[in-house]
Amino acid sequence: MKRIKCIVVDDEPLAVSLLGSYVEKIPCFELVFSTENPIEALEYIQKNDADLIFLDIQMPELSGINFMKIVGDKLKYILTTAYSEYALEGYEHNVIDYLLKPISFGRFEKSALKAQERFPTNEDSTNSYFFVKSSGQQHKINFDEILFVESIKDYVNIKTENQEYIVLDTLKSLENQLPENFARVHKSFILNLDKIEKIDVRNVFLNSGKEIPIGETYKSEFFLKIKK
Structure with missing residues (x-):
């Protein structure tokens, strides 16, 4: 980032x-x-x-x-x-x-x-982590530990395997910062493709047990991305 x-x-x-x-x-x-x-x-x-x-x-x-x-x-x-x-x-x-x-x-x-x-997002694409500000501190988060990111009003919740971080940011901004193995599947969710266990026509099931809905707006692009 x-x-x-x-x-x-x-x-x-x-x-x-x-x-x-x-x-x-x-x-x-x-x-x-x-x-x-x-x-x-x-x-x-x-x-x-x-x-x-x-x-x-x-x-x-x-x-x-x-x-x-x-x-x-x-x-x-x-x-x-x-x-x-x-x-x-x-x-x-x-x-x-x-x-x-x-x-x-x-x-x-x-x-x-x-x-x-307006700023390029691929300059640091080789990085395996980024920093976010939560609870008044800067936290280093490894991309491969993130399960999903959820929008909560004016904040986003970055859920990792062991912790969650409430950050004053938008999903659009986070989407620009995350690497290629992340996908927007719903107006309120971005998920890590590497954490998917199974998929049906309406939902994605992560290996953590989390069930995430697939929004109609994002369905076509999401299924095209996982086929690649």
């Missing part, structure tokens, strides 16, 4: 703190730098790697629009501002999303999902 290195730039200290706390709640995000000064951010970017920046548009030292003109396509951008009239100008610079203050975590999470979909 690729960790998306994030920067937060906003001239308001409370906004920097809030966005930084939001970034740390997204399992595949890593907050590498935050500042109230866009010039400091430019200096950081010149010397360090980063992937995604949460960038305020209206700042006295350097506007977010001019910041993007300087940095160019080295980074991907999510713009933040209290002024809705900047939205169109921001989108002309091909940013991922535009967040209007005050920013709720629910709205931020939707933006985070958009960002995850």
Whole structure:
């Protein structure tokens, strides 16, 4: 799983703190730098790697629009501002999303999902594990230990052979992070194909005893995948 290195730039200290706390709640995000000064951010970017920046548009030292003109396509951008009239100008610079203050975590999470979909997921395909944030800690989970992943409202439950991890994430995001031997079989379930014991037309039975329904939307693609 690729960790998306994030920067937060906003001239308001409370906004920097809030966005930084939001970034740390997204399992595949890593907050590498935050500042109230866009010039400091430019200096950081010149010397360090980063992937995604949460960038305020209206700042006295350097506007977010001019910041993007300087940095160019080295980074991907999510713009933040209290002024809705900047939205169109921001989108002309091909940013991922535009967040209007005050920013709720629910709205931020939707933006985070958009960002995850813009980053390649196969760079670390040879890895046998990934890290997820659960109960305030980062947990290393081996892919071959996962039985299934279940959506539970705003969270997902990653069930392994010995434990379960409740993670603030979406099934779509997890689906992009898991290797080829995992399949979405239902709007609420992703399962490990290596853990299947038997299948009928409506259900998958895992060797752990868990019975998982096959959703009509996913049936054709699922059966095609297991035939391969």
